[in-house]
Amino acid sequence: MQAIILAGGKSSRMGQDKASMILGGKTVIQHVIDNLFFVFDEIFISGNHNNYPISKGIIKDVTTQKGPIGGIRSALEFCQEDIFVCSCDMPFVSSDLIKNILQKKIENRINVVRFGEKLYPVLGIYPFSILTDLKKTIESGNLRMISFLEQQNAHYIDLEDSFEHQLLNINTPENFRNAEIIFNNNLYK
Numbered sequence: 004m005q006a007i008i009l010a011g012g013k014s015s016r017m018g019q020d021k022a023s024m025i026l027g028g029k030t031v032i033q034h035v036i037d038n039l040f041f042v043f044d045e046i047f048i049s050g051n052h053n054n055y056p057i058s059k060g061i062i063k064d065v066t067t068q069k070g071p072i073g074g075i076r077s078a079l080e081f082c083q084e085d086i087f088v089c090s091c092d093m094p095f096v097s098s099d100l101i102k103n104i105l106q107k108k109i110e111n112r113i114n115v116v117r118f119g120e121k122l123y124p125v126l127g128i129y130p131f132s133i134l135t136d137l138k139k140t141i142e143s144g145n146l147r148m149i150s151f152l153e154q155q156n157a158h159y160i161d162l163e164d165s166f167e168h169q170l171l172n173i174n175t176p177e178n179f180r181n182a183e184i185i186f187n188n189n190l191y192k
């Protein structure tokens with residue numbers, strides 16, 4: 004399985020590139036890279052920006068402007084195997100959380116995190132076997148991750164309450180201020 008960081012988004016809610024914002028002395032995406040390297044030997048970044056902090060292993064989108072679902076499609080096509088996906092805006096996802104997902108996964112199903120009622124479509128495992136369906140869905144114009152998860156009968160991995168802070172997505176300036184509080188008070192550990 005290959006590890007993919009989805010990082011081709013527009014950051015429109017943040018108003019600036021959220022992956023490059025500095026949190027605790029390093030960029031948000033660098034936190035994600037460092038955390039994934041605890042578990043995976045190799046990491047790829049999916050997206051079309053030109054400021055990623057790695058020079059190799061960048062997977063350009065096959066079709067741009069399709070959102071996260073387009074990034075996942077491009078990564079599956081490139082890797083030709085199952086992928087572990089994490090969003091570039093989740094700096095607190097720990098190796099324990101990743102291992103939890105890997106341990107609870109069901110083979111040949113999409114496995115994504117659920118916390119309470121909330122789904123995290125950009126944190127989990129996407130098997131190579133879904134690629135044909137994924138392409139058809141994108142071609143049909145339905146880019147909603149949640150409807151694709153339903154269509155594919157995805158397996159939802161429920162996490163313990165202790166992981167709550169690790170699931171913070173930094174989408175807005177307010178999310179970023181929360182992230183600083185979580186970081187400065189070590190609440191993510």
Ligand SMILES: Nc1nc2c(ncn2[C@@H]2O[C@H](COP(=O)(O)OP(=O)(O)OP(=O)(O)O)[C@@H](O)[C@H]2O)c(=O)[nH]1
Pocket residue numbers: 009010011012013014015016017049050051064067068069070071073074075089090091092125174
């Ligand atoms: N490769 C790739 N990744 C994407 C694309 N759109 C979004 N992503 C990534 O998918 C994850 C979830 O994206 P969102 O937070 O929903 O969207 P966003 O565009 O980053 O942010 P907003 O513009 O505020 O909605 C983030 O890690 C994004 O970088 C895309 O077109 N291609």
